[in-house]
Structure formats: C-alpha cells, structure tokens
Amino acid sequence: MYIGLQQKPIQTQTLIMTPQLQMAIKLLQLSRLELAEKVRQELKENPVLEDLSESGENGDARNHDRIMDGIDRQIRLDANSYRSVAGMEAEYREAVDYERFTAAPTSLSEHLLRQHLMTSPTREEKRIASIIAGNLNDDGYLEISVNEIAQTAGTATATVECVLSVMQTFDPIGVCARDLRECLLLQVRHFGFEDDRITALISDHLHHLGNNNLTAVSKAMRITAKEVMPLIGKIKSLDPKPGRQFGGETCRYIEPDVFVYRQDGEFVIALNNDGIPRLRISPLYRKYTLDKDKISSDALDYLREKMRSAAWLIKSIHQRQKTLYRVMESILKFQRGFFEKGLAHLKPLILRNVAEDIEMAEATVSRITTSKYVHTPQGLFSLKYFFNSSVNRIQGDPIASVCVREKIKAVIASEDPAAPLSDEKITSVLKAANIDIARRTVAKYREAIGIPGSSKRRKFQ
Numbered sequence: 001m002y003i004g005l006q007q008k009p010i011q012t013q014t015l016i017m018t019p020q021l022q023m024a025i026k027l028l029q030l031s032r033l034e035l036a037e038k039v040r041q042e043l044k045e046n047p048v049l050e051d052l053s054e055s056g057e058n059g060d061a062r063n064h065d066r067i068m069d070g071i072d073r074q075i076r077l078d079a080n081s082y083r084s085v086a087g088m089e090a091e092y093r094e095a096v097d098y099e100r101f102t103a104a105p106t107s108l109s110e111h112l113l114r115q116h117l118m119t120s121p122t123r124e125e126k127r128i129a130s131i132i133a134g135n136l137n138d139d140g141y142l143e144i145s146v147n148e149i150a151q152t153a154g155t156a157t158a159t160v161e162c163v164l165s166v167m168q169t170f171d172p173i174g175v176c177a178r179d180l181r182e183c184l185l186l187q188v189r190h191f192g193f194e195d196d197r198i199t200a201l202i203s204d205h206l207h208h209l210g211n212n213n214l215t216a217v218s219k220a221m222r223i224t225a226k227e228v229m230p231l232i233g234k235i236k237s238l239d240p241k242p243g244r245q246f247g248g249e250t251c252r253y254i255e256p257d258v259f260v261y262r263q264d265g266e267f268v269i270a271l272n273n274d275g276i277p278r279l280r281i282s283p284l285y286r287k288y289t290l291d292k293d294k295i296s297s298d299a300l301d302y303l304r305e306k307m308r309s310a311a312w313l314i315k316s317i318h319q320r321q322k323t324l325y326r327v328m329e330s331i332l333k334f335q336r337g338f339f340e341k342g343l344a345h346l347k348p349l350i351l352r353n354v355a356e357d358i359e360m361a362e363a364t365v366s367r368i369t370t371s372k373y374v375h376t377p378q379g380l381f382s383l384k385y386f387f388n389s390s391v392n393r394i395q396g397d398p399i400a401s402v403c404v405r406e407k408i409k410a411v412i413a414s415e416d417p418a419a420p421l422s423d424e425k426i427t428s429v430l431k432a433a434n435i436d437i438a439r440r441t442v443a444k445y446r447e448a449i450g451i452p453g454s455s456k457r458r459k460f461q
Contacts, residue, residue, distance in 0.1 A: 027320045050282045137243070140176070173239075288349065346400045349386055411426055
C-alpha cells in the first residue's frame with residue numbers, strides 16, 4: 001500500500017470580498033456624520049470627484065446620468081428618490097447660537113498647577129506638583145504612590161508628602177486623594193463637620209454604607225440608627241468624584257439620520273442628507289478620457305481607475321440611502337402603533353422580520369441600523385431601539401421586552417422607599433398585570449436599566 005503526498009485539482013466556489021463590496025458594506029454601518037467625513041476624505045484623495053454643492057451647479061438627476069454614462073451604463077443616480085429634509089429644517093434644527101461657542105475647557109491638571117503657582121513654589125516643588133497633577137484619573141484620584149513620585153522627581157518622600165498635602169487643599173476639595181476614604185475625610189475637614197463619629201464611619205464602615213446596611217453600622221459603632229442617619233446625610237452631601245467637573249467625555253449631540261413625521265394624516269419618511277456632499281464625476285476629467293490622443297496611456301489608465309472608484313463610491317452611497325429608507329419603511333409598518341400612540345404600543349420585533357419583509361440579508365439590516373437615529377413624533381430613538389424580544393402574556397399577544405422594562409421602572413418608582421419590593425414581589429405585580437415573567441428575568445431587566453436590588457434601594461427614615 002502506497003502512502004504519500006499527492007496533488008489533485010479540485011473545483012470550489014468561494015466568496016471573495018472585492019474592494020468595491022468592502023466599501024459598500026463599510027458605508028452601510030456608518031452614521032450620517034461618519035459618512036460625511038468619509039465622503040470629504042474621498043474628495044481629497046480622488047481628483048475626479050466633485051462636490052456639486054461647492055461647484056454651484058444644480059446637479060440634477062439628468063446631469064448625474066449623463067456624466068456616469070461614459071463610466072458605467074448600469075450606474076444611475078436618482079436624485080429625487082428620497083424626500084429632502086430642507087423644508088423641515090425650520091422645525092427640527094436650531095439656528096446658529098453664538099452664545100454656545102466657548103473657549104476650550106480647562107483641564108484638572110491645569111487648574112491645579114495654576115493654584116500651585118500661587119504658593120510661590122521652588123523649582124523642585126513645581127516638578128513634584130507637575131508629576132502629581134499628571135497622574136490623576138478622571139475622578140481626581142492620585143494613581144501612583146508617593147514613593148514612585150519621589151523616584152521620578154529624584155527627591156525625598158517627605159518633600160513629596162508636603163507638596164501633596166498642599167495640593168489636597170486646592171479646589172475642587174477632595175482632589176489628589178489616594179482613595180475614597182481620604183477623599184471624603186479631606187472634604188469633612190474642609191467643611192468643618194469633622195468629629196470622631198463621622199471620621200470612624202468613613203474610615204471603618206464605608207463598605208456597610210455601600211451595601212446600605214444600616215443595622216451593621218449601628219451595631220459596629222454602638223449607636224442607634226437614629227444617631228447614624230445624620231452622619232450618613234452629611235456623607236451623602238460630599239462629592240466622591242471631585243475631578244469629574246473637569247474631566248469626562250464631551251457631550252455629544254445626536255443628529256437624526258431619518259425623520260418620520262405626520263403629513264395630512266399619514267407618516268412621511270425623510271432622509272437627512274444635510275452635510276453630506278453631493279458627488280459627481282468631473283466633466284473635465286471625463287473629457288480627457290474621451291480625447292485619448294492628447295494624454296499618455298498611463299495617465300488614461302489612472303483616470304479610468306479613479307473614475308471607476310468614484311462611480312462605485314457614488315453607487316454605494318446611493319445603495320446605502322436606499323437601504324436605510326426601505327428599512328425605516330419596514331420598521332414603520334411593523335411598529336405603527338408606537339409611532340401613533342407611544343411606547344406602550346411597541347411590539348416585539350427582530351431583525352429577521354424586517355429582513356424578510358424587504359427581501360434583504362439579516363446582516364445587511366443589522367449594519368444599516370447601527371449608529372443610526374430617527375426623529376419621530378414620540379422623540380429621538382436609535383433604530384436598534386425598535387428591535388426587541390418578546391415576553392409572553394398570561395392572556396393575549398406577547399409584549400415587547402422594552403415595555404416590560406418600563407413597567408418594572410414604574411413599579412419601583414411607586415414603591416415605599418422604606419420597604420422596597422423584592423424581585424419576587426415585582427414578579428407578582430407584573431403577573432397581576434397579565435405579564436408572564438420569571439423572577440430571574442425581572443432581576444436581569446432591573447440590572448440592565450441600572451436599578452439596584454431592594455436592599456440597596458431601602459431608605460431609612
């Protein structure tokens with residue numbers, strides 16, 4: 001019996017992701033602002049692309065078709081396929097308010113170093129202060145030890161401790177602390193309500209406060225619950241994250257990709273194309289490709305390649321807008337009750353339902369609904385918001401999981417703060433409201449919306 005390696009030709013079929021297909025898929029999942037940035041980048045890199053809004057020409061559908069005809073006769077742009085949102089700008093977009101424009105915010109590090117300069121520091125103290133300020137996290141806590149600072153600055157730990165003590169008196173109070181306990185102690189000392197009890201509560205029993213375990217605090221400190229409550233009230237008035245007012249993420253304003261509004265009793269869908277350059281292929285470069293005798297073969301090949309790339313970009317953008325419109329149209333059909341009456345009428349919906357309705361792949365629907373927002377009569381929502389699982393009713397049709405979460409929030413909002421409802425009791429309340437749900441599902445939904453358990457929700461009188 002012969003055993004060895006052999007080569008044998010086998011025919012197989014595989015899907016190859018062409019650059020054009022990769023571009024089309026990437027454009028699907030971009031938000032409107034990201035798409036606008038992508039188009040502006042392409043305008044810089046591809047010389048045959050032109051922005052119609054900058055050229056001052058109308059750029060209607062006929063101009064598009066005539067320009068594209070010499071590149072790819074199968075590519076057509078219909079500039080009138082989608083309703084413009086130009087007429088809605090007065091309703092949905094605010095005019096430019098110059099009072100909103102402000103100078104760049106001061107960082108926590110800059111704020112502290114400016115205060116340190118007012119203490120007339122030595123060169124060595126300036127260096128230490130710079131290291132301290134540069135190693136604070138967003139909450140204002142020092143993330144390295146005194147020994148590490150001393151080694152970096154090439155100085156004694158006693159000097160570092162001295163500079164650190166001075167900086168811990170700076171605004172915001174509690175900054176440069178090494179942990180939560182030190183942060184709170186710095187604040188009670190500054191505000192003048194430091195005493196043995198509150199110092200002991202912060203130093204030794206913060207873990208009980210975190211669990212809202214008033215009984216354990218009373219027992220450990222050998223005082224009554226009535227005596228503990230004023231101490232807890234003072235601690236709650238403190239700021240556990242003093243550096244947050246200088247740090248954190250910049251507020252992002254969401255601009256909708258789609259508008260859905262009522263007109264003459266019917267819902268109208270309008271894509272928001274504001275800010276997205278309107279592209280065409282330059283007639284000048286197209287003319288060069290027709291005059292083959294006036295340019296070299298290399299230049300001609302270069303222009304044709306750039307024109308094919310530009311044509312695919314325009315086609316991909318057109319396809320993206322068309323897909324977004326069709327998906328929104330399908331969502332409106334499935335969730336019409338929500339658009340007319342509000343959250344209580346949101347129905348269970350999955351990606352497959354929309355994909356089958358518009359005869360597209362489920363992955364395509366998932367991509368086009370990523371990072372997209374729609375302005376509706378009920379408010380501004382992510383497109384993903386309309387897709388949710390179902391929860392069975394004891395009688396009747398299933399209810400959307402989003403509606404169940406809202407009901408859980410409403411039940412907890414109406415509970416007695418001194419005797420909050422357990423997950424088991426919330427389950428009973430929901431079952432009485434015709435919602436068949438398990439206790440562990442209630443716990444999962446409660447945690448998903450950021451509501452703690454009953455023991456941590458209890459408020460003592």
